Amino acid sequence: MNILLVKVTLMPLVIGLITIISRKWGYKVGGLIASMPWIAGPILLFFILEQGKAFGIRSVPGILTGIISLISFCYCYAQLSKRFNWLVTILISYLVYVLVAVVFDFFRINLFAIYGITLTCVVLALYFFPVPADHQPQAKRLPFDMVIRMAVATLFVILITGLATILGPTWSGILTPFPIITSILAIFTHYLQGNSATITVLRGLVSGLFGFTTFLFLQAFLLREFSVGVSFLLALIVNLIINYIVSRMW
Template identity: 30%
Template sequence: MLLVLKLVLVPAFLAALTLAARLWGPSVAGWLSALPVVAGPIVLLLALERGPGFAAQAAVASIAAIAASEAFNLAYGWSCRRFAWPLALLAGMAGWLGTALLLVRLPGSFGWALAAACVAVAASQNGLPRVSGKVPAARIGLADLAVRMLAGALLTLVVTTASASMGAAWSGVLSVFPLLASVLAVSAQRAHGADFVALLMRGMVVGRVSFATFFAMIALLLPQFGVAASFACAAVVSIVAHGLTRRMLSSHGRPQAVSRDLAGPQAE
């Protein structure tokens, strides 16, 4: 049932993010994509199938895995300014895999995980490409949207299957595989260009606060208070934290996307 839910939820969330990017710009879409819509259900599945202790360890690894996701963003964000999306995606995945291999060898403590996440967020905040002025946004066709949703569903199936059969460290890291980021980045580069991708990923950085908050609550509460209470509390606190970070998008004064062709054909 949870797998079916994710296979429906992730494509629907990708469609909602596409609409958000159209209405409010890539920074807001990136910020929304940082919600634990993919990783949260995966860790919940681990808690139900392999026990609260295992899921709590995976939650700690999920916090550390923010570093791998930001490595993907940095590699893709810079590569897409010079190369087409296949090479940019290859660079991003290489950055993710290299960082993930390092993370699973680090001590699995909460402190180490939080430190890795904080360093990665600071690096992305300062290292991602900066954009000034308005960023043109092309019209997204139904075919392109359908491809995004299908890619999201397939990646969800692969990541869920892989994470369920590994140890706690790899399960947590794989739960934060850049599923949404990879689909959104490729489609954004093809349709809108590299500046749009940069704004999208800068929005993701802001959203990491609520993502880390969610898994911090899971790691701390799950061993003592059980699955239902822990995940409910984590969801509420994460949503509150996410709302508070909304101000950061405005305070940074990031440019927003503007429509380039409201009625024209889809841009490639």
């Protein structure tokens, strides 16, 4: 199987699907669906196919560190979107993502500790998340926005997986949850619908990180005992159950 071909065909389909869901069922549902391992799952799979299963397992702690950075990105973008345009907001949020990743990578926290810290960060982020305003500005229209979203997502995935050999398992893992879908959703929602809609979609995404984090955490154990397909399937079922519970509680 040509892995590059999979990358350039799967990612456009994923981002297109999430965009359609967001438009049909709203920003909250769109954010929750976007938190599923649409990007991180395939990237981890590509790591395993290209670098071996041991590389994939060693990258899991780094991936969890990356999720903490992703939470920081979402919270930062939600806060800044109330005052700045999408370009300033995204650049500062990317900087926050990298800084948080560097700090946590310095301490080299073990798997169980980083899993607990990540879940705690999700809870704290949701507690302090900004509240969207009741007023929603009239939505703008952007020609070919679906095509642009698909192209950006594909380029991100190709770049991150292509750098895996140079970066090694730790930083490859940290960059796995890099806000690809999140950036696309945040930027386009911010520009087209305003900051209130952006806050809603990002809060939905953060709430879905309980399941996403658990999906990745389980790979460190399931991949040792089962095939890649079975490991991903079992963890995905757990991810879906957690997301359903969260959606009912929220």
